[in-house]
Amino acid sequence: MTGAFDAHAHLDQLGETRLSEVLGRARAAGVDGFALAGANPEHWDHLEAIARRVGALWQLGLHPWWAQALDEAGQDAVLARLEQRLSPHGIGETGLDATRARDDRSRQLQERAYRLQLDLAQARNLPVVLHGVRAWGRVLELLPRDTDGVLHAFTGSPELAEQAVRRGLHVSFGRTLFDSPRTREAARRVPGGRLLLESDAPDGGEPADLPKLAALVAELRGEDPAERLAESSENARRLFRA
Numbered sequence: 001m002t003g004a005f006d007a008h009a010h011l012d013q014l015g016e017t018r019l020s021e022v023l024g025r026a027r028a029a030g031v032d033g034f035a036l037a038g039a040n041p042e043h044w045d046h047l048e049a050i051a052r053r054v055g056a057l058w059q060l061g062l063h064p065w066w067a068q069a070l071d072e073a074g075q076d077a078v079l080a081r082l083e084q085r086l087s088p089h090g091i092g093e094t095g096l097d098a099t100r101a102r103d104d105r106s107r108q109l110q111e112r113a114y115r116l117q118l119d120l121a122q123a124r125n126l127p128v129v130l131h132g133v134r135a136w137g138r139v140l141e142l143l144p145r146d147t148d149g150v151l152h153a154f155t156g157s158p159e160l161a162e163q164a165v166r167r168g169l170h171v172s173f174g175r176t177l178f179d180s181p182r183t184r185e186a187a188r189r190v191p192g193g194r195l196l197l198e199s200d201a202p203d204g205g206e207p208a209d210l211p212k213l214a215a216l217v218a219e220l221r222g223e224d225p226a227e228r229l230a231e232s233s234e235n236a237r238r239l240f241r242a
Helices: 016-028 041-054 072-084 104-124 136-142 158-166 181-189 207-221 225-239
Strands: 004-009 031-037 057-059 091-097 128-133 149-151 170-173 195-197
Touching (some): 004 207, 016 207, 170 181, 195 225
Parallel strands (some): 091 128, 170 195
């Protein structure tokens, strides 16, 4: 792979016809690398099969939406499965989502699954793909200091992005760049070597949108769009051990 790299997508959620169309548009736009992130354990098999078929990298994880739907025994069973079939490209996506955890029990279950996946990532020296919705502060608070990974679809404050970078993390930006001045300021401040670009397809757009994202980030930072896209792609390949 030598073209642009989409740091976070869910191409496994597309039907066969749409998948073919999306991949065709991506490759026409110069995007030939993809990282597919797992969320629902029931879909892990399909995700890995799609990733292998289209030449993508993949991660498997227990997303907070599904984590809070399981009790402790259910989480343990899922994470035992995860440990037996870890991807060499990381764990995730995992993290916290305050918009879904509406009571103490849900919050506790999200945090429990998150902590256990962080423990596994550290034990196996794997990067983590982090999900945070109205919870980035707590995501970072629970994260061990020497953890490698990425804050995916970042929408937090510029100060929080800088905090993540100081801890050695990457920060990935997607479609909210077009809508949020705060997100654009965060993208302006993140060092080039720690900045990733993602589509979060299908909900966040398509991999073919990456050149537009790169152009916006480059404009914010006074950079060349092609160079921004190339460096962000190389960052993702390095992080996920392509």
